[in-house]
Amino acid sequence: MKSMVIGGIILIIALMAGTYYVAGDAFSFGEDYINDLTMLAGLAIIGITVFVALKYVNQIKNDTASGELAEEKWDGIGEFKNQLPTGWALAFIGTIVWGMWYWTVGYPTNGFSQIGQWNEETLDYNSKFESKWQNPDAATLNAMGESIFLVQCAPCHGVDANGIDGKAQNLTKRLTKESVIYTVKNGANNFKTQYPAGMPPMMLTDDKDINEVAEYVAGGFVGTAPESFGVCAGCHGPDGNGMAYVAPSLKTYEDSLVASVLDNGKKANIGQMPSFKGRLNETQYNALASYIRSLGE
Template sequence: MSEKKVDETTGVETTGHSWDGIEELNNPLPRWWLWTLYATIIWGIGYTILFPAWPMISGATAGVLGYSTRAEVAARITEHQERNSALVEELISADLAALMPSNDLHRYGVARGRSVFQAQCSQCHGSGAAGAKGYPNLLDDDWLWGGDIENISLTVAHGVRNDTDPDARFSEMPAFAEILGDEEIESVVEYVVSLSAKDFDTALAASGQRVYAENCAACHGDDARGDRELGAPNLADAIWLYGGDRETLEETVRYSRYGVMPAWGQRLSDADVRAVSLYIHSLGGGE
């Protein structure tokens, strides 16, 4: 057994470690630190006995106290649902179009709908519902299928152009690159531009009007103000989902657009669908 080394200056035993001739003293740990360490060990053992702690194959040890944060949250949700059950039933059966903003049920529906919108809809339509390129602005009065509360609710419930709900709103514009020539596409784009802009080529727009009448008027209407039965947008109001500059319009005409919205009726409760529809309608753009 090797003899313990003692530092001559301090008289304290060394660990035997040396760095550049500097010996490490083997001083004992402070008492308060040791007692704190022992206390935390005891506390940790007690915690793993009392509360859920050790991960198992299909869960974790339940703990002697049987406490669960998940159960606590579930209890609070249940309590909230029970407290509002009467309002929920009333919301489901109410005529939403007849509800006035001063009505308590209207205020409850809008408040609930705001929460649903922020959790489920704001990712596409924006936190303020102003939309983005390819995602409709819900604050204006430009609606493909109608902005009254019934139509908003129908769109929310069944979605748009999805393949999961047979009642989804559905419209499809042809890709005219396979139908029209380059000159025809250029002219019809110029005609569409002329409907809402002051700076356009008159002769080219006149030529495009003939192309429009033969290929586009059947859906967008002779006056280009759209058709809500078909989900065809108004081309004369300067409100554009993907952009109204010539380059973007040409891309739309050539290749079409095909935006998809989920059928929220398959993911949300009836109360949530009606509440978020009420909230969207209350934003000012609803008719």
């Protein structure tokens, strides 16, 4: 045992010397008590670890099993009715107490957080923004919407909103024939807030009827409506101007429609648009809708 203790002391000295060799430049003994405490903590951890390991190694080598055997035997191996070690039990209870403190009072729930500070500043800025632009006029909305469009929408829809050769929706038009046909055949059930019922697929099943309706709607409702448009008029209205909380207007980009698409994304005949929920506030939604409407005008 004496040789093991001597070996343990030598190991501690070697580990501390290695620690100081690697991180010694960061320590100035006597000048910064934090550094001093850090080195003392390192010495304590290494010392305790080494001597605890030596204790159990010595027990493995020299101790003999004793005590009362339990009646149960698993695979022929008996178990002693030993009491739970006091140190282990106290450490277990202490860990539970420390965990409760950590999650209720201690760091990080009650400490400074850069992310928390950033969130607070962002919420404060958004509150000031919404207060400042609570009732903007049409010109202000359009100017704000254009700025938002160029940053958030132009990468897919193009700076002039023409859809970049069919890679995204052409926003200078409310609907194209192809998009109407796709919606009739596949439905549009992603409008989860403003239009909770959505639109089921295949309200029209005959290809001739679908093409007539698509040409009429995409053509701007010019001329006499085909008879098959009556199926659509039940929700969108006979003039295509839509009904609140039932179906959007087929003629213009309403605020509620733009908000629904931005919140939920949209799958159409040319691909999938992701959700922008959380990126913009209500004023910015309305500004973007106002600017998109002005493109058609």
